[in-house]
Amino acid sequence: MAKYIARRVFYMFITLFLIATATFFLMKTLPGSPIASASKLTPDQLAVVEAKYGLNEPLPVQYGKYMLNLAQGDLGNSFQFKGASVTDLIINRLGPSFLLGAQGMILGVLIGIVLGMIAALRQNTIWDYGSTLIAIIGISIPSFVFATTLQYWFGVQLGWFPVALWKDGWMSSVLPSIALAMGPLAIASRFIRTEMIEVLSSDYITLARSKGASGFEVAFKHAFRNALIPLVTVLGPVAAGLLTGSLVIEQIFAIPGIGEQFVKAIMINDYSIIMGTTLFFSVFLIFIILVVDVLYGVIDPRIRLSGGNS
């Protein structure tokens, strides 16, 4: 187990190192420059600005400095906001993104579990088809289409929720959270359905039934608990989906989160924010996948991570 985790962490660092390096050099080959688009500067002024941001040094030196700072958790300074450190900019924006992500995930996974349970317990009935249909829609329809539809009906037409303002506190987070929840909902419900059906056909369920356990008891006490364990594995794809979704949904609902800042930075070539956020996303996703894999091995003793006879 320890060997497995060590191996995975080692790979995690290689991956992050590669991403950081690739991000750095890709940014350097970008056609535009944040300074060029800012204003008309004389060559002298340009040189001063470049020196200030260290842009006049040779590439390997810039790279070395960047990596050194990175190792200390310093993502550099933003070009766009004077002297603001990217780390701070990201941390300041974490709140709304985290709130939406957490609400979307909890809502989606809970409803998904319920739908998946219903589908498995009432297999091949109208309930099953209904919940499968919801799952297919949730997987197929892009979150931004869903978000704009919600915004149009519940925001513009019915006026129940604010359209694109982050001012009304929690009310503002309802529609974006629902839009984000669709993906997790679909993934969780399909997964739970498959797991439940498999568990329900196993021997210990037959035994429980033959001992006279009620349908409710079988479903919740025996089947559900065992079906729930592997649900941990979908957290990886769910987190990736939430991140992708947050980029567009924060844009649509004008939410001051990381995703919105990232998309804006792309538009105006703010390299340091792009690089910083890219790395932040990578660390976040890679870390979650690692935690999920390790967690799964811990809570489900049937899984042997190191393979073979450990």
Place this chain on the structure above:
Amino acid sequence: MTQNLDKLPADSFKRITIDSSAAERISKPSLSFWQDAWLRIRKNKAAIVSIVILILIILMSFIGPMLSPHDAETQTLTHANLPPKVQGFENLGFWDGVGNMAGTDVDLYELKKVDTYYWFGTDGLGRDMFSRVWEGTQISLFIAFVAAIIDMVIGVLYGGISAYYGGRVDDIMQRIVEILYGIPNLVVVILMILVMDPGIMAIIIAITITGWIGMSRVVRGQVLKYKNQEFVLASRTLGASNNRIISKHLLPNILGIIIINTMFTIPGAIFFEAFLSFIGLGLQPPAASLGTLINDGYKLIKFQPHILMFPSIVLSLLMVAFNLLGDGLRDALDPKMKD
């Protein structure tokens, strides 16, 4: 009694034999794998409906722009922001060209003195949405198909070589995959799009640069499973070359899984293209895909919902149909995988 026996005609004692081979006879024509799969998929209503919808959308993406009397690029500023109006629907209360103007419903076609019909309405520059939606669909589908084919070719080659040759080759190739697999898809796609000139090629490259990894892992697993089975060993003992083993024994066996996987990469690619276009990293005007059309429409959501509605509907239909067809194909081609 015994006397009578002799008088019995000899032909009463015809020997009736049971043809033992009859028990082995196959009473129905034997079906190939593909015929069998077709029989299974034909029973899957969702998959059949999806095929019909997909064929319709693909057909419309080619003939749609020709059906409309208006062209997708011509800007007629006097005809801007018109709601949909269809011949024959004028008196039914919808698709009649009535739109909201300063809080009241008015026939905008009358107001702006427009005497033609725009089936899906027009956008902010007076371009015909009907032509634009179908041309956008064409571009979205093109990107998705090309990306899926590239993913398939690279994935099959990489996974196949890695598994078939095994040993050190496999080790090295799998370490590379392991590292690449850790990089979030979203990050790679956005970075690649940033450094390339925006356009169709950039989107395809961005989608395929890590898209093949899933396919290569599946193919590797399958080849590893089959390459040591008896029929392959027998073939090798009889002196079959690598080429023959790969093309006659391995490929036909993993073809089903390759097709299933490709069917699922197509909606993935459609989604990523639309996603990139929506956040402004995709196609640049005047080129239009479903994603850019949705992005345009979203900006006018309050006043001109039809600009958002039609591309969203087509995109959603495409995604749902491809996913349902993929599910159906998986059940049909690989019954063991069915949940």
